[in-house]
Amino acid sequence: MIDIDSANMKALEGLFEAEPLLVGMGKAKDLIPGMEGKILLHSGPPIEYERMSGPLIGAVTGAALYEGWASSVEEARELLGSSGISFEPCHEHDAVGPMAGVISPNMPVFVIENKSSGNRAYATMNEGLGKVLRMGAFDDSVIAHLKWMEESLYPVLKSAISNRSNSGEPISLKNIIAQALHMGDELHNRNKAGTSLLFRALAATLVETCDSREKLSRVLKFMDSNDHFFLNLGMAAAKASLDPLGLIEGSSIVYIMARNGTDFGIKVAGLGNTWFTCPAAQPDVLLFPGFNKSDVNPDIGDSAIMETYGIGGFALAASPAIVQFVGGTPEDATRYTKEMYEICAAQNKSFTIPQLNFRGTPTGIDLLKVIETGITPILDTGAAHKDPGKGQVGAGIVRMPSEAFAAAAEAFADRYA
């Protein structure tokens, strides 16, 4: 009979030893395994076009235009509805994406390598706020901005990141995350400190590797204008750190949680590569002015990997200032973190919460504890408009639905009884 506790301990040891490093950049089609032909990756578990929610339809429409597969929205929609394009989850391709999470072949991606196990994860560059593809916007300004990112931002960042990596000094994302937790970030909806520390870490190398002062100035201004710039990197760090858990027989630790705007899905270490899904939850949102509750799309994004990694909503106690963005009070934030200890197998060894006297963040969601306690994970998240093209409507707290955990628990019992 399998010893679940030992298996979980092994899983957590691997997780705590993970060392995600920023080692390079490249085009998705050149780096991401299986990124061939007309393929679009998206957040969450698998989904066919017909069941996609508005923001995901908006984002895949924009991606088709960005790739030049269509020259109008009508043409794009026709193509997307045909069998000419394959849709696959980022998570099935060693990648993660926030909100709609769409990655198309020509998008540049960061390469994060988990030094302790050698596996890699990929994520696009964060687009900033306002009208952005990840929130389902796809008008000309969105596509033009993506082109600027590909043609100007990407080469400048790539040179600096490669230089750091080639000189044996790749940036440690784990180190930045640990510091940022002591600077008021929870690293999902607040990345102001993480972005600042990354900016500081890269600036001198950017100066050394970019010979156009005009280009570099624009790149620095863009990064400075976007407090969420670190988010995608943090997500890929989490992904690279968690993926090796998918090979650990007998462990009840959840190593993927993700939403595609229609479905919520999880994967469990001891159940390998199988998705367990159910309808996505409806976020409880602090709305931007001009929007109503009925505008809010169901929960969407791979960013739940942050909570799976033991930060984000699980580290809300470290981020009292975030309640101005997601609602509630600092006391609520602390209460959420304390609740999450009840469903986690460990306290993080690298990520600590000063406010809780430097207690490690609740880490390693234990499927069996979720079932025992009836407590499901909470996330803090951005929220998109339910219609394509309308963008972000707010941010808030959302509790994961229990059905996916119940389905996984049944499979776990079947397999290990």
Add this chain to the structure above:
Amino acid sequence: MIDIDSANMKALEGLFEAEPLLVGMGKAKDLIPGMEGKILLHSGPPIEYERMSGPLIGAVTGAALYEGWASSVEEARELLGSSGISFEPCHEHDAVGPMAGVISPNMPVFVIENKSSGNRAYATMNEGLGKVLRMGAFDDSVIAHLKWMEESLYPVLKSAISNRSNSGEPISLKNIIAQALHMGDELHNRNKAGTSLLFRALAATLVETCDSREKLSRVLKFMDSNDHFFLNLGMAAAKASLDPLGLIEGSSIVYIMARNGTDFGIKVAGLGNTWFTCPAAQPDVLLFPGFNKSDVNPDIGDSAIMETYGIGGFALAASPAIVQFVGGTPEDATRYTKEMYEICAAQNKSFTIPQLNFRGTPTGIDLLKVIETGITPILDTGAAHKDPGKGQVGAGIVRMPSEAFAAAAEAFADRYA
């Protein structure tokens, strides 16, 4: 009869309206009023050479060498002990300096202008950690580093800061401080967020104004290596904001607290330019390895201007991570902040503490409340070795001695009874 409450309200209104901006840089001798001949400014109230403590003697020795007034330590000591050099407080020259706080004529200084009242304050660039003049070190490496700062760091920063100021976009230090308080700084002994935000704000302009990539890379690396870089700027922002209070008849608000390593001194709004002094306190220090309690010099530095401004030790509740540097627990940090509300006249309108549900920091030390409650201000501070040339020995919490407040209260009663 004078209405003290109205006078205090007027003082605080001025303080809350203050808008300290980073507007330029220059040599001390060219900018600081009265900076003529062989003069050295120092922290705290006035003090003659014979009564100076070790770290201040070390710093003025280093400054004499830096200025070329002496070519050996012996020569410097002889000069310093003669009447050939005048020693005056930074605070008497619109300036502030951390620890020994020595400013000599050729040192570059930042210019901070309080936009709401037009007055200016000055501070040197922070030297970083390790062997530094402000901690009383004065060997060749210290002088060489000061020369590098003057010859390489200063011109690069000056160009960028002037450019921002001339284009009508000077950096708002108040804005950076307000943000940094939400990122775990208290802005006296923890300036990691403030430094990061300043770095972000200046980087693009640095690229635009510096034509040597090699020089700029070195400047950025230095700033990135020094989490205290923002301290001196924050101090000058506080000084520029508080100085106008010295003109407010009838107010019992303390607008200067400063220590020179021998004496502690305060000034009170309604008592104008008069120092009230007493022996400096002995800090309760978390020692660096290899040092003993008996190594610690009495309290030193103008950095108490931060607490006078309503941050630093008064905002410890916003900075739970700082206890790793100054000792104690996050609960202690919160307790200190709560205690300081008892001696302050107001809650800050711009600086808030997320951990206390966004309550404004305790601001405006009311001399009369100090006397009524018997509570004196607490600071968190760096601590220097009591011998010249040995540098920093730790950091910790220190409570200001009551005698200076008692003396000021007596004068206040005499004047306004």
